[in-house]
Structures are given as C-alpha cells and as structure tokens.
Amino acid sequence: MARDFDISTNQSTFVLEALKQNIRLDGRKLLQMRDLDIHISPDEYGYVEVSLGKTKVACRVSSEITKPYEDRPFEGLFQIKSEISPICSPFFESGLTSNSKQSNDELLISRLIEKAIRRSGALDVESLCIIAGEKCWSVRADLQFLDYDGNFTDISCIAVIVALMHYRKPDLEIDGDDIVLFNVDQREPTPLSILHIPICITFQFYNPNGDVENVKGDSNDELILIDSTLLEEKISLGSMTLTLNKNKELCQMIKSGGLNIDASVIMNCCILANKLVDELTDKIQTLLKIDALSRKSGMERELQVVNDR
Amino acid sequence: MTEQTLIIPGDDINISEPTSHMTLGPNILHNIENNNLIPTTSGFLNVQTKKNNTIYYIESNTKRYIPNVNDFVIGTVVGTISENYRVSLNDFSTTVLLNQLAFPNATKKNRPFLKTGDLIYARVLRSDPDLEVELDCIDPTTGKEGGFGLLNGGLNFNVKLAFARYLLFNSNAEILNKLVSKCQFEIAIGVNGKIWLKTDDLKTTIACMTSIQQSQNWSKSEISNKVDAIFKSSGL
Numbered sequence: 001m002a003r004d005f006d007i008s009t010n011q012s013t014f015v016l017e018a019l020k021q022n023i024r025l026d027g028r029k030l031l032q033m034r035d036l037d038i039h040i041s042p043d044e045y046g047y048v049e050v051s052l053g054k055t056k057v058a059c060r061v062s063s064e065i066t067k068p069y070e071d072r073p074f075e076g077l078f079q080i081k082s083e084i085s086p087i088c089s090p091f092f093e094s095g096l097t098s099n100s101k102q103s104n105d106e107l108l109i110s111r112l113i114e115k116a117i118r119r120s121g122a123l124d125v126e127s128l129c130i131i132a133g134e135k136c137w138s139v140r141a142d143l144q145f146l147d148y149d150g151n152f153t154d155i156s157c158i159a160v161i162v163a164l165m166h167y168r169k170p171d172l173e174i175d176g177d178d179i180v181l182f183n184v185d186q187r188e189p190t191p192l193s194i195l196h197i198p199i200c201i202t203f204q205f206y207n208p209n210g211d212v213e214n215v216k217g218d219s220n221d222e223l224i225l226i227d228s229t230l231l232e233e234k235i236s237l238g239s240m241t242l243t244l245n246k247n248k249e250l251c252q253m254i255k256s257g258g259l260n261i262d263a264s265v266i267m268n269c270c271i272l273a274n275k276l277v278d279e280l281t282d283k284i285q286t287l288l289k290i291d292a293l294s295r296k297s298g299m300e301r302e303l304q305v306v307n308d309r
Numbered sequence: 310m311t312e313q314t315l316i317i318p319g320d321d322i323n324i325s326e327p328t329s330h331m332t333l334g335p336n337i338l339h340n341i342e343n344n345n346l347i348p349t350t351s352g353f354l355n356v357q358t359k360k361n362n363t364i365y366y367i368e369s370n371t372k373r374y375i376p377n378v379n380d381f382v383i384g385t386v387v388g389t390i391s392e393n394y395r396v397s398l399n400d401f402s403t404t405v406l407l408n409q410l411a412f413p414n415a416t417k418k419n420r421p422f423l424k425t426g427d428l429i430y431a432r433v434l435r436s437d438p439d440l441e442v443e444l445d446c447i448d449p450t451t452g453k454e455g456g457f458g459l460l461n462g463g464l465n466f467n468v469k470l471a472f473a474r475y476l477l478f479n480s481n482a483e484i485l486n487k488l489v490s491k492c493q494f495e496i497a498i499g500v501n502g503k504i505w506l507k508t509d510d511l512k513t514t515i516a517c518m519t520s521i522q523q524s525q526n527w528s529k530s531e532i533s534n535k536v537d538a539i540f541k542s543s544g545l
Contacts, residue, residue, distance in 0.1 A: 010463055014463070023512065027542070
C-alpha cells in the first residue's frame with residue numbers, strides 16, 4: 001500500500017520552474033499568504049474556525065476549577081490538546097504507533113504550538129489562581145484539524161490565540177472558604193489575561209539547483225516562500241518556523257534540518273515575518289472588536305427576555 | 310437522446326419500451342430470477358439509444374477510483390517489482406501493475422525505462438477482484454502507441470471523478486472548446502480523476518489548470534466569461 005501522496009516528477013519540476021519565475025500554482029507571489037478567514041462563533045465564547053485557503057482548523061477553549069500543582073500553588077493550569085485525525089486527510093492515521101510518521105508530524109505541530117503560546121507566556125497563568133494552593137482555573141484549548149492543504153502550524157497557532165482572546169470565563173466571588181460562581185446572565189463573564197499575541201510564520205526553502213549547492217556553492221540562490229500548500233510543502237527541502245509578536249519579540253525559532261541557510265537570509269525572514277505579524281495582529285484585533293460590539297451586554301440580554309414574552 | 314432521473318439503490322428501474330437489444334452499464338444489476346433491474350448506487354439514470362440498441366447506466370460522483378477494464382487512466386510510477394512497474398492511480402490506495410513489456414514493440418532487450426515519479430497514460434487491461442489490477446500502454450485496436458505511454462513535462466492535477474468522465478466522453482465539452490479558442494495545449498484525461506496538461510508556456514498552463522478545476526462548479530453559461538477573466542487576470 002502506498003501510504004503517501006503520489007507526487008509526480010512532472011508536478012515537482014513544474015512547481016519549481018514556476019517558483020523560479022515567482023509564480024505559484026494558485027496565482028500568488030512567493031511571499032504572499034492565502035486569504036485568512038476567521039469565523040468566530042456568534043453565540044458562545046471561545047469557539048473559532050480558521051481557514052487559510054483549503055486548510056481549516058477549529059479551536060474550542062473551555063475551563064474548569066481544579067487544584068493547582070503542589071509546586072506551583074500560585075499558577076493556574078493551561079493545556080493545549082491537538083489530535084490530527086484522518087478526517088482532514090487520509091495522510092494522517094488514527095490509532096497511532098510510536099514510530100509512525102503521522103505521530104511524528106502531530107508531535108511536531110503540538111510541540112510547536114505549545115512552545116509558541118504556552119511557554120512564551122501568552123496566557124498569564126498566575127491570573128488563573130483563585131485561592132493559592134487550593135483552587136485555580138484550568139484552561140484547555142482543544143484543536144480540531146478539519147481539512148489539510150499545508151501549513152498546519154501557522155493556522156493552528158492563530159486559531160488557539162484567537163480562541164483564547166475570545167474566551168470569557170464565568171465571574172466568581174470568594175466568600176470566606178466558599179466560591180460563588182455567577183451565571184452568564186447574572187454577571188458579565190471575564191476575559192482571560194493575554195499578555196501578548198504570538199503568531200507563527202513558516203517559511204519553506206527550495207533550491208532549484210539541488211540542496212548540495214547550498215553547502216558547497218558560492219551563490220546561494222535558494223527560493224523562500226510562506227504559507228505553502230500541500231504540494232509545495234511536500235517538495236520543499238527544508239522549513240523554518242518563526243514565532244513573533246507585535247512588539248518585535250522573537251518567541252521561538254525552529255529549523256529542524258533541511259537546507260543550509262545563511263544567517264543573513266534568516267534575518268531577512270525575521271523582518272518579513274514581522275511585517276506579516278503586524279498585519280495579522282491588526283486583523284485579529286479588529287475582528288474581535290467587531291465581535292465584541294455585536295454581542296449584547298448582560299442588561300440588554302435581560303431586557304430582551306422580557307421583550308420576547 | 311439523454312434523459313435523467315434520480316435513482317437510489319433498490320428503486321425500480323422502469324424501462325418504458327423493452328427492446329431486444331439492451332446494454333447495462335455501470336451500477337445496474339440484472340436479477341435473472343425475475344428479470345428485474347436493480348440499481349446499486351444512487352445517481353442519475355442515463356438512457357442512450359443508438360440504432361436498435363439502448364444503453365442504461367447510472368452516473369454518480371465518487372471519490373475513490375475503482376479500476377474497470379478498458380478505462381483510460383493516468384498513473385504515477387512508484388516503484389519496480391521484477392518485470393513490472395508499480396503504478397499508483399489514487400493517493401492512499403493499493404498500487405496496480407504495469408508490465409515492462411506492455412508497450413508497443415517492447416522486447417526483453419528493448420523496453421522503455423521508467424523512473425519513480427514518472428507519469429504514464431495507460432489502459433486498464435485486467436481488473437479481477439482476486440487478482441492484481443494490470444495496466445498496459447498499447448492501443449488494442451491497432452497494437453500501436455495510440456497516445457499511451459510516458460507523459461513528458463507539463464503538469465497533472467486532480468478533478469472529481471464524474472467530471473473527468475464527462476470531459477473524456479463528451480467530445481464537445483464546453484470548457485475544452487473554450488480553452489481551444491484561447492491557447493494551444495496537449496491534454497490527457499484519466500477517468501481516475503487525474504488530468505495532465507501541457508502548453509508552451511508556464512502561465513498558460515496554470516491558467517488552463519485553474520479554469521478546468523474551477524469549471525467543475527460553474528454552470529455552462531458562465532464558462533466563457535469566467536475563463537476570459539482567469540486568462541486576463543494572469544496577464545495573457
């Protein structure tokens with residue numbers, strides 16, 4: 001059984017030839033992203049569906065009250081769960097074994113997001129503490145991958161961060177040893193405290209003259225592109241993921257093997273990524289602002305109930 | 310004459326004028342006991358009358374290609390096993406065989422050399438449920454090449470299976486007629502939902518590919534304008 005995409009030599013040579021002339025199969029330029037479409041659920045908090053061309057993921061954020069870890073009594077819990085099922089592409093198998101290529105891909109993506117969002121401190125976990133050492137919020141982001149056409153890392157990072165920014169946890173009051181939780185109708189729920197908005201940008205590298213040229217040759221005329229489709233991802237010689245935020249802080253940089261790249265090229269990538277991150281952050285923030293305006297406040301909601309009767 | 314009725318499995322197929330000569334196409338089962346016709350899939354019933362023969366078949370769109378004898382397919386060579394090439398017709402499905410001697414004028418000493426990743430246009434020679442599916446690259450009527458064999462250069466892409474059949478079996482498909490008026494191209498259509506296309510120019514190839522892929526969702530009247538728009542936006 002051939003358990004992979006069959007990419008013919010015709011396709012790979014054609015794509016490379018086109019990339020040399022700064023053309024991509026879907027009509028984009030090399031350093032141009034596909035249209036980012038963010039759908040925020042209009043009637044609940046913390047559910048978003050993000051699509052980038054054909055690639056699509058959904059993310060839901062939920063929370064519950066638990067006991068914090070013994071060694072970190074002042075911190076709440078935050079975890080990101082992602083599972084890639086064959087629903088998005090037969091390339092990903094369910095029922096993972098430790099050495100299958102699918103589980104490696106999945107591991108890579110989940111670690112990348114984990115690093116980009118959790119370990120970069122995007123969510124202030126100390127603000128999730130309710131009573132030190134006793135009670136805290138446990139926030140959980142569930143990622144679902146719905147359709148696969150390349151670039152899972154960038155899109156899932158956007159999905160998680162938008163869902164976190166959109167989520168509201170129920171308001172509570174501490175009364176001695178008791179915690180009183182308030183319904184959405186009783187008190188306006190409170191947003192999570194997000195310290196910065198990390199966004200991943202993945203670069204793919206190609207060398208039309210073969211990868212050896214980059215080690216030995218003098219002229220490193222490699223091609224760089226962002227937001228690769230499935231076909232482009234499959235024939236790339238190496239990739240690099242940068243995570244930045246609007247404050248020009250580089251949260252992480254991952255380049256696991258692949259084509260040798262000059263430091264100056266990486267610097268250029270950072271500058272370019274920074275520009276893109278600015279655009280994306282603005283887009284996310286305006287979308288969330290529009291969404292917040294469209295939502296009714298608690299008072300309005302109550303009045304509406306009366307009106308309906 | 311073509312008329313279309315929606316059929317779901319188990320429906321009765323009413324044949325208004327039973328003729329002595331009838332041909333049953335794909336997805337229709339003949340129950341010998343009571344002489345009934347049973348549809349095995351949901352889709353549109355197609356009735357075609359040719360001279361004194363009537364052809365009945367059910368047309369529906371599927372996602373996975375199942376080989377049938379005499380189908381024209383496009384496959385990717387994925388390996389070699391003794392005297393055979395392993396060819397993949399579908400992503401993520403069982404590969405099929407192509408004998409190294411199944412080419413016109415091929416002998417043990419003189420046979421075409423295919424590499425992994427090469428694209429071929431072939432015919433399904435045998436597809437028994439119990440045996441491995443086999444392809445060949447010989448036109449059975451003439452014993453010559455007949456357009457089969459290695460596809461050089463160009464670009465291949467996927468379309469829906471029903472659309473691929475429509476393009477292959479309708480010599481005056483609107484989209485192809487329109488493209489002919491725009492540019493020169495070579496095309497090979499495989500009923501396994503793969504299309505190979507080659508033009509002189511890279512941009513034209515991409516424009517043609519986009520037109521064909523997107524025309525799957527267009528109505529017939531839109532085709533002309535939308536193809537013009539695609540060619541214009543890519544600067545041709």
